[in-house]
Amino acid sequence: xxxxxxxxxxxxxxxxxxxxxxxxxxxxxxxxxxxxxxxxxxxxxxxxxx
Amino acid sequence: xxxxxxxxxxxxxxxxxxxxxxxxxxxxxxxxxxxxxxxxxxxxxxxxxxxxxxxxxxxxxxxxxxxxxxxxxxxxxxxxxxxxxxxxxxxxxxxxxxxxxxxxxxxxxxxxxxxxxxxxxxxxxxxxxxxxxxxxxxxxxxxxxxxxxxxxxxxxxxxxxxxxxxxxxxxxxxxxxxxxxxxxxxxxxxxxxxxxxxxxxxxxxxxxxxxxxxxxxxxxxxxxxxxxxxxxxxxxxxxxxxxxxxxxxxxxxxxxxxxxxxxxxxxxxxxxxxxxxxxxxxxxxxxxxxxxxxxxxxxxxxxxxxxxxxxxxxxxxxxxxxxxxxxxxxxxxxxxxxxxxxxxxxxxxxxxxxxxxxxxxxxxxxxxxxxxxxxxxxxxxxxxxxxxxxxxxxxxxxxxxxxxxxxxxxxxxxxxxxxxxxxxxxxxxxxxxxxxxxxxxxxxxxxxxxxxxxxxxxxxxxxxxxxxxxxx
Numbered sequence: 001x002x003x004x005x006x007x008x009x010x011x012x013x014x015x016x017x018x019x020x021x022x023x024x025x026x027x028x029x030x031x032x033x034x035x036x037x038x039x040x041x042x043x044x045x046x047x048x049x050x
Numbered sequence: 051x052x053x054x055x056x057x058x059x060x061x062x063x064x065x066x067x068x069x070x071x072x073x074x075x076x077x078x079x080x081x082x083x084x085x086x087x088x089x090x091x092x093x094x095x096x097x098x099x100x101x102x103x104x105x106x107x108x109x110x111x112x113x114x115x116x117x118x119x120x121x122x123x124x125x126x127x128x129x130x131x132x133x134x135x136x137x138x139x140x141x142x143x144x145x146x147x148x149x150x151x152x153x154x155x156x157x158x159x160x161x162x163x164x165x166x167x168x169x170x171x172x173x174x175x176x177x178x179x180x181x182x183x184x185x186x187x188x189x190x191x192x193x194x195x196x197x198x199x200x201x202x203x204x205x206x207x208x209x210x211x212x213x214x215x216x217x218x219x220x221x222x223x224x225x226x227x228x229x230x231x232x233x234x235x236x237x238x239x240x241x242x243x244x245x246x247x248x249x250x251x252x253x254x255x256x257x258x259x260x261x262x263x264x265x266x267x268x269x270x271x272x273x274x275x276x277x278x279x280x281x282x283x284x285x286x287x288x289x290x291x292x293x294x295x296x297x298x299x300x301x302x303x304x305x306x307x308x309x310x311x312x313x314x315x316x317x318x319x320x321x322x323x324x325x326x327x328x329x330x331x332x333x334x335x336x337x338x339x340x341x342x343x344x345x346x347x348x349x350x351x352x353x354x355x356x357x358x359x360x361x362x363x364x365x366x367x368x369x370x371x372x373x374x375x376x377x378x379x380x381x382x383x384x385x386x387x388x389x390x391x392x393x394x395x396x397x398x399x400x401x402x403x404x405x406x407x408x409x410x411x412x413x414x415x416x417x418x419x420x421x422x423x424x425x426x427x428x429x430x431x432x433x434x435x436x437x438x439x440x441x442x443x444x445x446x447x448x449x450x451x452x453x454x455x456x457x458x459x460x461x462x463x464x465x466x467x468x469x470x471x472x473x474x475x476x477x478x479x480x481x482x483x484x485x486x487x488x489x490x491x492x493x494x495x496x497x498x499x500x501x502x503x504x505x506x507x508x509x510x511x512x513x514x515x516x517x518x519x520x521x522x
Contacts, residue, residue, distance in 0.1 A: 016069035024075035024263055027256075028082060028206070031213045038216030039355050042348030046341070046403065
């Protein structure tokens with residue numbers, strides 16, 4: 001979703017590439033997903049006495 | 051202090067049409083890295099054995115880092131507000147990475163003071179600057195949902211341990227073939243040194259990515275369709291501005307300082323000791339724990355998950371409930387849960403984990419909600435610098451929490467022989483602290499008008515003209 005500026009005059013508008021936003025979220029999302037996966041895996045060991 | 055032009059605030063002012071949803075991943079790129087500070091318990095035993103020192107001596111490394119976090123956030127908060135988040139993130143990345151590299155050298159050469167200097171002092175400065183760098187920027191990008199915004203950033207700090215904890219275990223397994231994460235195996239010092247080296251380099255790259263994509267909103271920008279006058283409708287929420295210099299003269303600042311200190315001290319005592327604590331709670335009289343080291347590492351991860359989730363969920367909730375009621379939950383319910391942990395926590399693993407996990411979610415929620423609480427009370431004018439000054443409470447708690455737990459445990463017996471009862475005195479001290487924090491939160495009232503910054507027509511409505519702050 002683009003959030004337009006509402007109060008700036010005399011500036012060229014920009015467009016944030018969707019690909020850049022997707023890349024940035026992926027870059028932080030993948031390590032988080034890894035951490036989440038590992039956490040669930042090890043948490044399973046915790047409750048089974050592993 | 052001037053910064054190179056490519057780091058300057060003027061270079062990163064967003065043009066019309068910029069998508070604000072690029073800012074949260076920039077903030078997360080920094081907070082996911084510095085959140086590693088919560089994963090120190092994974093290699094704590096290895097460092098105790100490698101250096102042949104007490105738990106307290108190694109726990110101090112974490113305490114120094116947290117002290118430096120608070121001090122650097124307080125000292126450089128105004129600098130961060132003035133120079134913008136890119137410069138702050140850059141400095142944070144360099145300090146955090148250097149801290150790991152110097153720490154690695156200290157471990158490899160058996161020089162404990164280098165570990166204190168590297169991870170503790172230099173890394174701690176990186177922690178402090180990195181922690182506050184994206185928070186005020188996010189508040190400005192998301193004035194319609196400040197709790198959600200700060201929750202997103204500070205969630206990353208909690209998530210950092212969720213990543214670093216298993217990653218550290220896997221890397222130490224790679225660097226030390228004799229270590230496999232099971233009970234009784236402890237990684238060699240060299241493996242921890244190589245781990246520090248690896249993390250230092252990876253974190254540098256990741257944090258610099260965040261610094262590259264961060265932007266600040268232009269003066270006067272607001273989200274489409276958002277009416278700033280709607281902010282005033284809630285109790286304790288101001289549309290006025292209070293400078294950082296004046297904020298620290300108000301009782302509200304110091305009441306929040308006490309609230310944060312008590313909430314953090316209570317949580318940090320568990321987090322810093324998480325891995326050995328769960329093993330000790332379920333240790334029999336023969337000294338054998340029913341919880342293996344791998345499972346204890348899983349417990350660290352579970353806490354990290356709740357720490358992270360609590361930051362996002364509780365902080366977002368505060369946009370609807372209000373900041374003060376949220377803190378009443380964190381401190382009041384947290385107090386009851388702590389009593390449960392001390393009295394019936396050792397009766398079942400699932401109960402221990404559940405109690406600790408909810409306590410830690412309140413701990414995380416307390417961190418994530420406080421910038422929005424500050425913004426409500428003091429406005430957005432210098433909220434970054436005010437937040438930085440408030441984080442000295444975290445520093446004090448970073449010393450008090452581990453000292454209380456480690457100090458009590460050092461009097462109770464040797465590591466590896468402790469049981470649940472040995473933790474009880476420390477846990478009841480935490481209960482008392484949470485009670486103090488609860489009362490402090492109850493006493494928070496709106497900031498007096500005399501501390502508000504002058505508007506364009508000062509004193510026009512008969513209000514006294516405040517002492518304008520020199521801090522910019």
